[in-house]
Amino acid sequence: MSQIKEIHLRRATPADAQAIAEVRVEAWRTTYRGMIPDAYLDNMQVAESAEQWQTILMALADQDADADVKPTAKVCVFVAESEGRVIGFVSGAMLAAPKCGMRAELTAVYLLPAWQRCGIGRRMVQKLVRTLQALGATDLLVWVLAENYSARHFYERLSGVKLTEQAFNWDHLDLMEVGYGWKDLSVLLASVDAHSQSHAVH
Numbered sequence: 001m002s003q004i005k006e007i008h009l010r011r012a013t014p015a016d017a018q019a020i021a022e023v024r025v026e027a028w029r030t031t032y033r034g035m036i037p038d039a040y041l042d043n044m045q046v047a048e049s050a051e052q053w054q055t056i057l058m059a060l061a062d063q064d065a066d067a068d069v070k071p072t073a074k075v076c077v078f079v080a081e082s083e084g085r086v087i088g089f090v091s092g093a094m095l096a097a098p099k100c101g102m103r104a105e106l107t108a109v110y111l112l113p114a115w116q117r118c119g120i121g122r123r124m125v126q127k128l129v130r131t132l133q134a135l136g137a138t139d140l141l142v143w144v145l146a147e148n149y150s151a152r153h154f155y156e157r158l159s160g161v162k163l164t165e166q167a168f169n170w171d172h173l174d175l176m177e178v179g180y181g182w183k184d185l186s187v188l189l190a191s192v193d194a195h196s197q198s199h200a201v202h
Helices: 002-006 016-033 038-042 046-065 118-133 149-157 185-199
Strands: 005-013 077-084 085-099 102-111 142-147 161-170 175-182
Touching: 002 161, 005 118, 016 038, 016 046, 016 077, 016 085, 016 102, 038 149, 046 077, 077 118, 085 118, 085 142, 118 185, 149 175, 175 185
Parallel strands: 102 142
Antiparallel strands: 005 077, 077 085, 085 102, 142 175, 161 175
């Protein structure tokens, strides 16, 4: 647990695209093994993902350059660092139109396997939620693979309410997803605080 004190959360920049892509690919290959075909996971390309993230982060950097102190971009991305190395990231967005009655969405939260299950994910979600609140968010939606019970339990422990379950297609893969939501972000933040205190080192 002492490693948690060394974690630094900051806004992602275009220079983080490669590291974010590496985290995403490794997390997918370990987390989704058995849920998504091995061939798909093994053929994931870091370079392709890095290019996509570079485009996203460059667009955000351009928006931030025009902003004052308060963030204005509808998409936000943060990385978690330890000793200068990116070990995880979280992203979210304000939605152009409501989904399941929610106007903000947690779009990704990934950590390298060695750093999972020690509270960093909660800290990243907390950081994202507070940023989305500054943009006017009052609620939040997140989608998770139906078979990803570890992630589902994570959101349920944070008081997420199951809203719906549906089939969807991802890159020609037919999958099932579950939507969880929080109608009141103060409930989510209180759950994060409660779990952080219960796992604190005394």
